[in-house]
Amino acid sequence: MMKIGVLALQGAVREHVKSLQAPDCEVVIVKRVEQLNDLDGLVFPGGESTTMRRLVDKYGFFEALKEFSASGKPMFGTCAGLILMAEDISGQDQGHLQVMDMEVERNAFGRQRESFETTLPVLGVAEDIEAVFIRAPLIKNVGERVEILAEYNGEIVAARQDNLLACSFHPELTTDIRFHQYFVQLVRESLESTEQPLAAT
């Protein structure tokens, strides 16, 4: 049984929990740092990235989250979660966790388009993912190791770097769970690849 946590400092936590359901997956709501220890994967929900960063610091999560990603365990960030994971944030001196090699721009759609919905093809997931954007960021640049999974009007809105997955929109706010199940599969595969082979008898 794999264990996936949803960081519950702020944002749409319960919606993520629902979308992660799988027969071989236990989903945990993460409120304390110690809970990270026995997780196989972690989701960063949307919300407000500066508030979330403040809470990450306040509850002592910063170093533990850096360690979590350094261990190669899968992480999935949506919207503000994506901003937390980015190496660089346009117009700011420094990113937050800086675990994924990309530059993001916050609130990149301007005031007129604060929130909207569209359907997008997402590489490796499906041709018709329903994407809900809410004061969403865009991925402006990506490093060599980052694979672009989805674009909207020529701008990057979903990407993957090894076991790290991020999107500008909110797949948890729809009934379509395919994007989350793609992450569950990623966690499953990362566990299979780290399993010790049985000793020869």
Ligand code: GLN
């Ligand atoms: N605009 C928010 C931020 O910059 C993100 C919005 C969201 O997560 N829905 O953090």
